[in-house]
Amino acid sequence: MRRRECLAALASLPLVACAASASRAGVTVSSELIEKATTHGSRRLIVQVKVGEGVGAAAMGSAKQALLAELSGTRDRVARDLVGLPALGIETSADTLRALAVSPRVERVTEDELRRARR
Numbered sequence: 001m002r003r004r005e006c007l008a009a010l011a012s013l014p015l016v017a018c019a020a021s022a023s024r025a026g027v028t029v030s031s032e033l034i035e036k037a038t039t040h041g042s043r044r045l046i047v048q049v050k051v052g053e054g055v056g057a058a059a060m061g062s063a064k065q066a067l068l069a070e071l072s073g074t075r076d077r078v079a080r081d082l083v084g085l086p087a088l089g090i091e092t093s094a095d096t097l098r099a100l101a102v103s104p105r106v107e108r109v110t111e112d113e114l115r116r117a118r119r
């Protein structure tokens with residue numbers, strides 16, 4: 001594997017772990033996250049976009065663009081396009097979180113938290 005592919009695989013591990021726990025609950029956006037955004041303002045999120053298994057980069061890009069088009073008119077800012085992964089880093093408001101919660105294009109939403117590496 002090339003270095004970039006290795007880094008992308010490592011970066012996706014927390015996303016996969018969060019995805020497993022959220023999918024069991026069947027919730028795309030937790031009520032706690034919406035409450036945080038309502039109380040404290042905008043939040044940094046990782047939004048996992050629904051795509052079919054084994055799709056290529058072009059299909060992932062199209063799915064991300066379709067989601068962003070759906071969110072036009074809301075107050076959000078794309079902080080990072082996680083290239084090679086069906087995910088976006090977005091800084092957003094509680095209203096946008098509510099829109100993400102009902103979107104058929106969203107697999108799940110988790111808060112983007114900075115964490116120190118474990119030694």
